Amino acid sequence: MKNITLVQKELLTWYNKHGRHELPWRKTDDIYHIYLSEIMLQQTQVNRVRDEYYPQFLAKFPTLASLAETPLDDVLAAWSGLGYYSRARNLHKTAQLSQKSLPKTFKELLALPGIGQYTASAICSFGYEQNVPVVDTNIARVLKRYFALLHVKDKTVWEYAQKLLNHKEPRNHNLALMDLGSMVCLPKNPKCAECPLQANCQGKEEAELYTQKKKKEYESLELFYGILVQDDKIALTPARGNMYKNMLELPSVEPIEEDYLGSFKHAYTKYRLHVKLYKIYTCTEVVWVSIDELHKAPVSSLTKKALSTVLY
């Protein structure tokens, strides 16, 4: 590739002018804050993390040590509604495994639960300012288009990221690629006219060739949950399956027509859930949760949605 230094420079110039410098986890050098932001940002939109979960979570658990000594229930309660709850379980586990602070090497970080190749690199680059490449989906899309990498393995994309890496300013370089991917080099309808790399971009003519192609086949499921309220408390029960492990949910019931209360839809991954709610009169393995304190309970959005259809 030619003019690599020039490309790096144009990228940084664009970043200085258009980058998302105001994101709270970019204005701190607290490695715990940076780590937390990366875990939350896995599979989750920036705005929700920035405006809601990140500030609230840090207010509740200001240090890695405070997180480590908190019961898992409370961590899951703070994560409630954010989804992908294994992230919260792994976060808690990693806090307990880390003595005082997170390790400083890529290899040690990668060994911790919930930290894969991307997150280990991101912590090394954004937190420790180490001279390492970072590749998330946004950066991968930028690199694939720019270098016209069709049908390549992830390993190849990482090699291009390494080749393009700006060793003078690796952190800002990586952040620049990331912002370019999420603001300009969009999966659909990329804004090539605004792109600082457009002149030498090898993929701009057929930009859609480099985006993920996913096949979707949905599976419909009908679920029945029981509602039991006594003294302003709702009957919940420990979640059975692996998905909402360590959380609370409504008890599953057999549908009885005369006890029908209402229904709603919910969706995740390939599943399309049709949920029906029924009055019940007893509940085994019950955990009573005060309706006023539901926000302190480890429950999913599915459970919250169910409760909001029958309470108030």
Add this chain to the structure above:
DNA sequence: CTCCGGTGTG
């Protein structure tokens, strides 16, 4: 109803 996105497991 479609889109978007890392890690862990088998």
Add this chain to the structure above:
DNA sequence: CACACCGGAG
């Protein structure tokens, strides 16, 4: 390497 895992925004 395929698949499970979430939820809100558009």
